[in-house]
Amino acid sequence: MALEFNDGNWESEVLQSDVPVLVDFWAVWCGPCKMIGPIVEELAGEYDGKVKIGKMNVDENRDTPMKYGIRSIPTLLVFKNGEVVDKLVGAVPKSTISGKLDAQLA
Numbered sequence: 757m758a759l760e761f762n763d764g765n766w767e768s769e770v771l772q773s774d775v776p777v778l779v780d781f782w783a784v785w786c787g788p789c790k791m792i793g794p795i796v797e798e799l800a801g802e803y804d805g806k807v808k809i810g811k812m813n814v815d816e817n818r819d820t821p822m823k824y825g826i827r828s829i830p831t832l833l834v835f836k837n838g839e840v841v842d843k844l845v846g847a848v849p850k851s852t853i854s855g856k857l858d859a860q861l862a
Contacts, residue, residue, distance in 0.1 A: 758800040759810030763817045769808065771838040776860040777808040778853070781831045783815050788847040789830045795850045796832075799857070807857050836860050 761769055761779055770777045780796045782789035793811075800809040814821045814829060824833060824840065834842035834856055842856045 758796050759808060761810045761812040761817075761820075763819045766820050769810070770835055773808050773835070773838075775806060775808055776841075776857065777810070777835040778803075778857060779833045779835065780809075780811040781814050781821055781826045781829050781833070782811055783813060783829055786829050791847045792830050792832075795853065798850065799853060802854075803857060806861060832856075834860060 758780070759769065770779060778796075778799070780789075780792065782793070796809060796811060799807075803809060812820060814826060828845055830845075830847060832844040832848070832853060833840050841860060844853065844856065
């Protein structure tokens with residue numbers, strides 16, 4: 757199951773992670789976010805132990821999305837060693853997301 761990231765656990769869960777991290781920035785009212793949500797959950801199961809996968813609600817957490825310039829949702833950011841290494845905006849296919857994750861594991 758996808759993790760729940762927030763402004764409080766961001767540093768420990770994402771920036772200090774020893775494995776790559778995929779963060780799905782979303783909101784309850786966002787249609788495309790609802791489309792991509794189940795894909796993110798599937799990927800969380802498939803990449804368990806290899807990649808941390810979680811979601812951040814942009815309505816409940818303001819600081820982190822602002823820091824990373826999140827202007828449209830869903831936005832997926834891939835982090836490695838505390839740095840953004842990839843970005844996807846919009847409801848993209850599962851294969852696109854897994855391709856980005858595989859590239860960080862290679």
